[in-house]
Amino acid sequence: MPEMTYSEALNLALREEMRRDPAVFVMGEDVAVWGDRGGVFGVTRGLAEEFGPERVRDTPINEESIVGVAVGAALTGMRPVVEIMYSDFLTLTMEPLVNQAAKLRYMFGGQARVPLVVRTNLGASGGKAAQHSQSLETWMMHVPGLKVAMPSTPADARALLRTAIRDDNPVVFFEHKLLYFQRGEVPEQEESLEFGRAAVRREGRHATVVAAQAMLSKVLEVARRLASEGIDLEVIDPRTLVPFDIETVVESVRKTNRLLICHEATERGGWAAEIAMQVGELAFDHLDAPVARVCGANVPVPYSTPLEAAVVPGEAAIEQGLRALLAGARWGPAEIG
Amino acid sequence: MPEMTYSEALNLALREEMRRDPAVFVMGEDVAVWGDRGGVFGVTRGLAEEFGPERVRDTPINEESIVGVAVGAALTGMRPVVEIMYSDFLTLTMEPLVNQAAKLRYMFGGQARVPLVVRTNLGASGGKAAQHSQSLETWMMHVPGLKVAMPSTPADARALLRTAIRDDNPVVFFEHKLLYFQRGEVPEQEESLEFGRAAVRREGRHATVVAAQAMLSKVLEVARRLASEGIDLEVIDPRTLVPFDIETVVESVRKTNRLLICHEATERGGWAAEIAMQVGELAFDHLDAPVARVCGANVPVPYSTPLEAAVVPGEAAIEQGLRALLAGARWGPAEIG
Amino acid sequence: MLRRMVLIRAFDSLLPDLYTRELIRGSSHAAIGQEAVAVGACAALAPDDYITSTHRGHGHTIAKGGDVNRMMAELMGREDGYCRGKGGSMHIADFSIGMLGANGIVGGGFGIAAGAALSAQMRGSGQVALCFFGDGAINQSSFHGVANLAGIWKLPLILLCEDNRFAMSGRAELMIAGGDPVKRAQAYGFPGVSVDGMDVLAVKAAVAEAHERALAGDGPTLVVAACYRFQGHFSGDTQTYRTKEEMAPWLERDPIPAFRSSLLAEGWLREAEADAMEEEVATAIAAALEFAQASPWPEAQEAWEDVDA
C-alpha cells in the first residue's frame, strides 16, 4: 500500500470524486491559487489545474455565503464540497448550515436533497490561540439533519471523504490540524467506509478508551506505555460522530467494564457526555466505575506554550485519567490547574 | 406579593436596571415601536417612552451586528441588553458571541470586561416550525466565557435578568415562548438571585427530576399525578446552566438514587448528558439505575399539531420515562415513534 | 396574470378567519397589496427558472404556478400538504416548478437563490434564479456576501426587493442607510432598477430585462419594486407603528382593480370574463379548503421521517 499524508489522502478523495462525478466541485477561500495551488493545508493542491477554475473556486472572504450558496447549489443538482479554513469560522456559517442545510429536506417534507460537504479543521496546534483552535464538533452533533465525520488516519480520511461526498445529506467533515502532514498507508483501491462504523484501534481488556484524531495518537501512546505494566487498553476511534457506532463501544465496555472518553473539545457540554450517557443507558450494569473523561479545559485556548499545553489534554493527563479510572477514583481536569 | 406575567417581570427588571444605571440600554429588532411599543412578546413594552429612543433602540434586521455592536459598546463602558427575537437567529450571531464576547477578556489577558446580556427565547409553541422553535442552550454551555440563564418563573425571570445585567460577563439569557404570558408572584422588593443556585421545586424521595421552563411545569404536573400513587418525586429547576448547581442535584440523587433529566432541546448532544456525566462522576455509587432522559427528538421541530406533539416531550412521555426509571428499565424517545 | 393576482388575494384573505377557527397555526403573513410584484416577476420567468421566497410566500408560490390545494393542506398541517404538514406557511416549497421554498429566516433565501444560479451557470442549463426579499432583508448580512459573489461571478440571478416600506415595525427610510435600497446595486457593479410594484406589467417588464441580462451572461440585477403591505405584518399585528393617513394613498393604488380596469379599458378582457374568472377563483379557493380539510393528519411517527435522504 502506498504511503501518503492525511492531506494528500484527502486530496486524492477529492480528485477521485471530481473525476467520477462532474457535479462535484470545490469552493472556498484560497483553495485554488494559494501556495502551490490549493489551500493552507494543501488539501486542494493541484485541483485547479486538473479541473479548472469553474470547479475549483476561490471565493471572497465571506464564510456565510460560501455555505449559503453551496446549499442552493446542492438543492439544484450539484454536489459542493466547501472548505472553511478553520472551524472557528463555522460560527459565521451557522445560519445556512443549521437553519437551512440541516432542515430543508425535513421542512419540505422530503422534497429536497442537500448533498453538501463542509470541510474544515479543528484542534489546537502551535499557538494559534483562541480564535483558530476551537473544536466545535459537538455543536454539529446536536443538530438533527447534519452528519459529522472526524477521520483519524490518512486511509480513513480518504475513505470517509469519499462517503461524505456521495452522501445525499449535509456532512460536516472535521479534519485535524496536527494530522495533515502525518503519513500513513492508503489502499490502492478506492475503498468505501460506511458512516457509523467505529474502528477498534487496539484490543484490550482492562478499560475502553474512545478517542479520535490528535487525542487518539496520544491515547495509543499511553496505551503502549501502560501495556508494559500489564494494563491492556481497548482503544476505539469513532470515525463519525453522527451516526455514532455506540454498539462497538457498548460491546467493548461489556468486556472491560470501564470507559474513558477523551476529546480535545471543551469538556463542558462536549460529546464525551453524550457517549457516556448512551453507554449508561445501554450498559449501566456492566460499568464498574463511572464513565470518565479527559477533555479540553473549560477555557478558551491560550497562545503561550505552557498555557496551551495545560489546557489541551496531553499524554500525562490521559495517563492520570486512566490510572484514576482503573483505581476507581474520580478525576477531572479542573483539578490539574 | 403582586402577580404578574413572566413578560411583565422581565420588563420590570429592565426598567429597574435602566433606572439604576444609565449605562444599561436595550437594542434589538422591534423593541421600541412595535405593537404597543415593545417587542413581539412585550418584554420591552413602554421602555421607549420612559427612556427614549437613545436607550431603547430599534435596529435593522441584522442579528450579527446587533450582537457585534453590543460587544463593542460593552467593552467601552456601556451595559447593552440586546434582544434576539428567536433563538434560532442566534445562528447569525455566533461569531461575535463566541469568538468575540466569550473570549476577549481571556485573549486580552484580563484587560477587558464584556457586560453584555443577549436575551432570546427558545422552545416550540403552536406550530412555529423548525426555524422558530429551536432550543440551543447547550451550544452556549459548551462555550467557555459565556454564562447561560433559563428562568422558569416570573420571579426568577426578574431576579435572574437583574443579576445578568449586573454581571460583568456575557450572559445568554433564554426565555421560553410558552411562559411569557404565564402569571406568578413576584416580590415587591428587588431581589438578588445569584447565578448557580438551583431551586428545589418539589421535595421527594423516589427519584430526582431536573427540568426547566416549559418542561418543568409538565414535570410538576406528572409529579402531582404520581403522588396520588404514593410516588414522591424531587424536582429541581437549575435556573442557570452556566454556572450549574451540580451540588444540589447530587445531594438529591444521594437521597433518591434515581435521576431523570428532561429538556426540550434535541436529545443528542444536549445538556442532559452533561448533567448525567457530572452526576456519574460525583455520585455513581448512589445511582440505582442509569441516569435517564426525556428530551426533544433528534429531528427538526415539525409544524403540524400531531407531529409537533410527537417530538416535544409531553406529560405522557415524561410519565413513561419516569415509570421506566422507577422500574429500572431503559427508555428513549426513539421508541415512542 | 390577473387571475393569479386575484387568487393570491383570495387565498391570503382567508388567513384571519382560518386562525380564528384554529384551522391554521404558527405564523403566516399575507401579501395583500403586493400581488403585482409576485405575479409580474414570475410572469417574466421560464417554467424551469428558480425562485426563492420569504416568510410572506403564498403569493410567490401561486405566482410560480403552485397548487392552492396543497398549499392550503400544508397550512392546515395535513398529509397532502406540500411538506406533508412538516413545514407550514413559512416552508412551502414546490421543487417541480422551481419554487425552492419560503423561508422563516429573513435573508435565508439569498444563499439558496445564488446557489441555484451558480448551479444553473455551471450546468449550462439556461435557468435563471430569482430571489424575492423585503426592504428589511436587504440589511441582512447574507445580502452582502451574495451580492458580491453574484457580481464577481456574473451569476444569472435576479434580486427582487419587495420594498413594502416596512419590516414589521421598522420603516425602510429609517432602517436603510442611504435611504433607497436600489443604490446598493452600484456598490457591487451591477444595475439596480426601480419599478412601480403596484403595476404588474411594469414589474414584468423590469424582470424580463433582468432575465435577459442574466441569460446573456451579464450577471445579476437588483430590481426594487415599490409596494405596500395593506394588512398587518401577521394576524394580530396592532399596527400602532403606522397611521391610517399614511396608508390611504397606498390603499387607493390597489394593484388588482387597477390592472382589471386597464385590461377592460384596453379591451383585453370583457366584464363578463372578469366576473367569471373571479367566480372561478372563488370556486378554486373553496375547493382548496375542502381538499385541505379532507386531507388526513400525518401520523405521529412521520415526524421521524425525512430527516435524512
Added chain:
Amino acid sequence: MLRRMVLIRAFDSLLPDLYTRELIRGSSHAAIGQEAVAVGACAALAPDDYITSTHRGHGHTIAKGGDVNRMMAELMGREDGYCRGKGGSMHIADFSIGMLGANGIVGGGFGIAAGAALSAQMRGSGQVALCFFGDGAINQSSFHGVANLAGIWKLPLILLCEDNRFAMSGRAELMIAGGDPVKRAQAYGFPGVSVDGMDVLAVKAAVAEAHERALAGDGPTLVVAACYRFQGHFSGDTQTYRTKEEMAPWLERDPIPAFRSSLLAEGWLREAEADAMEEEVATAIAAALEFAQASPWPEAQEAWEDVDA
C-alpha cells in the same frame, strides 16, 4: 510619525528570524510596506479615541502608542506580554490607549469599532472609533450590518480600509464586485474617500477630515488607503499568486524612504537627526527583545484565570 513608521518596520522585520529561532509561534502577519496607513491614521486621532485592528495588527498598535516591550513579550508568550501570554500576535490589545484589540477573525473588528462609536455617542464623550480592515474584509458579512447601522445612527466611526490588493491569494480586483471598495460607501449614504496609502501625510489628512465629520455628528466615513503588502501574507507564504514584476513598482514606492526624503528636503528633519532616530529605534527593538526574553513564562494554572470578570 517617521519614528513610528521606522519602529513598525523594524519590529515586523524581526518576525522571520524569531520564527526560525522558535521564539514565537502561531501566526503573525507583517505590515511591512503599509506603515504609512497605520501611522497616518493614528496621527489624526486623539489619544482617547478608539481603534480596532486586524490579524495584521502590530503596526496599528505601535501607531496608537503601544509599548513594543509588552508587544514583544506577548509574541514570545511571556508573563509581561500585553495579554499575559494568552493572546499572541493576533490578540494584542491595550485598552489604556484605546486599542481595542487585534482580531483573528477577518471582519471581527467591525462590530467592536461600531459599538465603541455607539458607546462614545451615547456617553457624549467626544471620542471617535477607527476600524482598520483589509480589502478582503470589506466582503465580509459583518461589514454590511455595521455600515448600515453606522449610516442610520450617524456613528462617530471611521472605516479605514487598508487596500493592499490581496487577501492572502485573493486579488482585490477579482474578489470585490464593482472593483473599487470605495464605491461601497455611497450605498449607505456616507462619504467614501480614496487616498494614497503610501503617503503618510495624505492618510493623516483624509482621516483628520473623517474625524471632523464624526465629531460634528455627521456620521461615518469610509477611507480607502491604497497600499501594498511587501512580504508574504505570513512567514512561509510562497507567494506563487503574484509576480516579481507586478510587485516592483510598489516596492519602489516604499513609504518610509519617501517620507524621510521629503522631511529632509523640506527641512523638517536633518540627516543626523534621522540617523539618530533610526539608531534609537534599533536600540528600542533590541531592548524589547531583551525585555521579552527576560520575562517569565506564565504558570500553567494561569490558563484558568481571566475567563470571567
